[in-house]
Amino acid sequence: MTLHNLKHEAEKIRLTSAEKSAMRAALFGAASPVQTAPSPYFFFSYQFRMVMAGFLVFVLAGAGTVSAAAGGALPGDLLYPVKINVNESVKIALASTPASRAQVHAELADARVEEAQALAAQGRLDTAATAKLSDNFDEHAKHAQDLVQSIAESDPGSAVEITTELDSALAANGAVLRSLGDKSTDKETKNNSGRFAVRVLAHVGATGRITAAQEASMPKAVAVQMMTVLSSDDRSENGNGASTIEAKAAQVLAGARAQFMQASSTLDATTTAQLSAQFGAIDMLMAQGSVSLGAGDSKAAMRSFTEALSKSAQLRAVLKAQIKYDGDILKPLLQFDDHTSNEGSD
Amino acid sequence: MRDLQQDFERAFEAYNDELFRHAAMRLKDRDRAIELTQECFMKVWEYAQKGGEIRELRPFLYRTLRHLIIDEYRRKKPVSLEAMAEEFEDKNVEALLPPDQSNTLERAIERFDGVAALAALQKLPDAYREALSLRYIEGLSPQEIGKIVGESENAVSVRIHRGLKKLKELLQP
Numbered sequence: 001m002t003l004h005n006l007k008h009e010a011e012k013i014r015l016t017s018a019e020k021s022a023m024r025a026a027l028f029g030a031a032s033p034v035q036t037a038p039s040p041y042f043f044f045s046y047q048f049r050m051v052m053a054g055f056l057v058f059v060l061a062g063a064g065t066v067s068a069a070a071g072g073a074l075p076g077d078l079l080y081p082v083k084i085n086v087n088e089s090v091k092i093a094l095a096s097t098p099a100s101r102a103q104v105h106a107e108l109a110d111a112r113v114e115e116a117q118a119l120a121a122q123g124r125l126d127t128a129a130t131a132k133l134s135d136n137f138d139e140h141a142k143h144a145q146d147l148v149q150s151i152a153e154s155d156p157g158s159a160v161e162i163t164t165e166l167d168s169a170l171a172a173n174g175a176v177l178r179s180l181g182d183k184s185t186d187k188e189t190k191n192n193s194g195r196f197a198v199r200v201l202a203h204v205g206a207t208g209r210i211t212a213a214q215e216a217s218m219p220k221a222v223a224v225q226m227m228t229v230l231s232s233d234d235r236s237e238n239g240n241g242a243s244t245i246e247a248k249a250a251q252v253l254a255g256a257r258a259q260f261m262q263a264s265s266t267l268d269a270t271t272t273a274q275l276s277a278q279f280g281a282i283d284m285l286m287a288q289g290s291v292s293l294g295a296g297d298s299k300a301a302m303r304s305f306t307e308a309l310s311k312s313a314q315l316r317a318v319l320k321a322q323i324k325y326d327g328d329i330l331k332p333l334l335q336f337d338d339h340t341s342n343e344g345s346d
Numbered sequence: 347m348r349d350l351q352q353d354f355e356r357a358f359e360a361y362n363d364e365l366f367r368h369a370a371m372r373l374k375d376r377d378r379a380i381e382l383t384q385e386c387f388m389k390v391w392e393y394a395q396k397g398g399e400i401r402e403l404r405p406f407l408y409r410t411l412r413h414l415i416i417d418e419y420r421r422k423k424p425v426s427l428e429a430m431a432e433e434f435e436d437k438n439v440e441a442l443l444p445p446d447q448s449n450t451l452e453r454a455i456e457r458f459d460g461v462a463a464l465a466a467l468q469k470l471p472d473a474y475r476e477a478l479s480l481r482y483i484e485g486l487s488p489q490e491i492g493k494i495v496g497e498s499e500n501a502v503s504v505r506i507h508r509g510l511k512k513l514k515e516l517l518q519p
Contacts, residue, residue, distance in 0.1 A: 003452060003482040006467065009460030010483045013367045015380065020362060023384045027391060028355060071381045255376075262374050264465040323374060 013258045016251055018103065025094045074115050075129040084136070099158040102147035106166035109140035110317075113173040113200055120177060120193045121325050123186035130192040134199055141166075141203060157241030161248045164306050167204040168313035174200035175333050176321040183327065242293055242301040246286070249309035253282055256312045259319035266322060271330055278315060278334075282308050354391055357403050362387070364484055365411055371479050372415050372472060382418065386411040408480070408494040419472070451510040452482075458517050466516040474509030481506050 015023070071087065073079040088108055095101040112133045119125040144166060152159040174197045181193020260275060267275070289304030322329045365386060369379035390410050393400070400406045455463060467478060480486045480494065488502040495502065 003456055003463065005456055005458060005460035006463045007460075007483050007485075009464045010367060010371070010479070013370050014363050015366050015383075019380055023362065023380070023387070024355075024358065026384055027358065027387055028351065072378065258370070259376065261461060261464055262370070262376075262468065265469055320376065323376075 009261070012254050013261075014254070016255065018107075022091060026090070074118055075132055076119075076124070098147050098151050099155055099162065102144050102151070102158075102162050105140045105144035105147065106162055109137050109144060110166060110169045110173060112137040112140070113170060113177060113196075116193065116196050117173065117177050117180055117321060117325075120180040120184055120189050123184050123189050125181070125184075125186075125189040125192045125196075127188065127192060130196055134196055137196075137200070141170075157244030160241060160302070160306055161245050161309065164245070164309045165248065165252060165313045168310040169317045170200050170204045172314040172317035172333070173321070174204070176318060176329055179329055179332055180321075180325065242289070242298045242305055245302060245305040245309055246289060246293070249286060249289075249305045249312060252309055252316060253279075253286070253312040256316035256319060259316055259323060263319045263322045267330070271334070274334055275315070275319075275330075278311065282311050282315075285311070350394060354394060357407070358387055361404060361407055365407055368408070368479055368484065369411060369415065371468065371475060371483075373418060374468065378418065382411065382414045386414055389414075402493075405490060405493045409496075412476075412494060451507070451514055454514050455510065455517065462517060463513070466513055469516060470509060470512055473505065474512060477502060477505045478509045478513065 071083065073083045091104050091108075092101065095104045116125055116130065116133050119129060144162065148159045148162055177193050177200065178197035181190050181197065184190050184193065257279065260279065264272065285304045285308035289301045289308065292298070292300035292304060318330055318333055362383065366379055366383040369382050369386075370376055373379050373382070386407060390400070390403075390407055458466075467475060470478070476495070477491060480491045481488070486494075488506065489499045491502045491506075492499045
């Protein structure tokens with residue numbers, strides 16, 4: 001017996017393929033079976049993976065629990081160095097292609113901003129922790145950017161996808177950090193949150209708001225990246241790129257919806273209605289993208305899917321923060337009034 | 347050993363989504379749900395490698411995850427743990443309730459939108475959330491749920507019935 005309405009909705013709560021791959025790697029010490037592209041450094045990476053596999057056996061044998069527990073550690077915690085030096089190094093080492101490495105660095109850059117949020121929420125984002133976090137953020141963000149640039153020509157779809165997801169998440173998480181800092185009663189936390197948030201938002205050229213206006217909803221860096229790809233004349237390549245982004249946008253959108261569901265008990269009726277409207281707008285973009293793709297206009301399709309991905313990634317990040325911190329985080333970040341719709345656009 | 351790993355990899359592919367979903371429904375924190383799902387597989391894999399006996403893998407995985415979730419509650423939310431304990435202490439009262447109207451309640455809840463039903467489910471106390479998720483989302487029988495939570499089939503049926511009633515009240519105040 002199942003309740004079909006409940007089951008159907010709950011089945012949208014899934015692990016993403018990246019999360020499954022990371023889990024497989026942690027469990028079995030091997031790369032995901034879906035990564036079939038051979039590495040140009042096969043010999044090196046094979047040997048290196050054998051070393052890593054040996055290391056992972058050690059992790060499984062004794063330190064597995066420590067390693068797993070370190071996942072939620074924050075700067076200043078005993079396990080934080082394990083998280084940075086062990087868990088994350090393993091993640092990077094196991095990423096075999098430039099695109100997957102870019103993705104890992106992007107996730108780690110975003111993780112630093114989320115850690116700053118957690119410290120800000122507890123009123124203990126001190127200057128030393130901020131310096132460490134922003135240095136590590138810069139390092140990962142730069143690696144991600146360099147790797148994205150290196151694949152921009154050969155794999156434009158992945159390049160736009162990674163940049164869009166990262167920069168949109170950073171735009172939202174930077175804004176959340178600022179908002180948490182503003183609420184803090186600790187003066188040092190307030191200053192440091194503001195300073196780090198400015199750095200993050202500047203990195204993506206974002207205003208720190210999620211607006212209903214189409215252009216304004218996209219961080220400037222995403223728009224620039226997208227225009228670079230769209231300026232290419234190779235239609236077939238853009239068609240592939242559009243399909244890649246469509247799949248990614250659908251996945252991130254599903255994640256955002258799951259967060260929306262989880263956050264629902266903390267939201268008032270107005271915010272719920274506003275968010276539902278935002279999800280409706282994203283559904284519309286996805287539909288538009290499919291129509292354009294069907295009509296052979298891959299550039300228009302790419303534009304719609306990228307925008308859908310950008311909005312979904314921002315909503316997902318803000319909703320995630322709403323669930324974690326259970327405050328009125330959403331309200332200052334959501335801008336629905338027409339007179340604000342031009343802010344943030346180029 | 348290779349066979350064991352292959353079996354375990356198949357089990358991972360078959361059950362990772364449902365275990366993660368179950369953890370996410372209980373914890374309301376996606377990141378922690380991912381970490382606990384991974385730790386669950388890791389612990390069971392370690393146990394299997396050491397030659398531990400696992401008769402039925404799926405309930406074994408759920409039981410392991412359940413322990414991790416309870417540890418998480420204990421670590422983070424002492425208040426919720428008390429609430430959980432109260433729920434369990436209440437089972438003598440539950441056992442007195444007739445479990446016969448479940449079909450009617452199921453039909454009533456089926457009429458609601460899935461998003462609303464899921465949101466309402468997440469507002470229920472954890473013991474009901476656990477029983478209803480396993481029953482109506484993962485499709486396990488009360489007997490199978492009993493094996494996971496370490497209680498009799500009858501106690502599980504009564505909890506499901508009572509959870510359905512509470513769910514309906516939330517959906518149709």
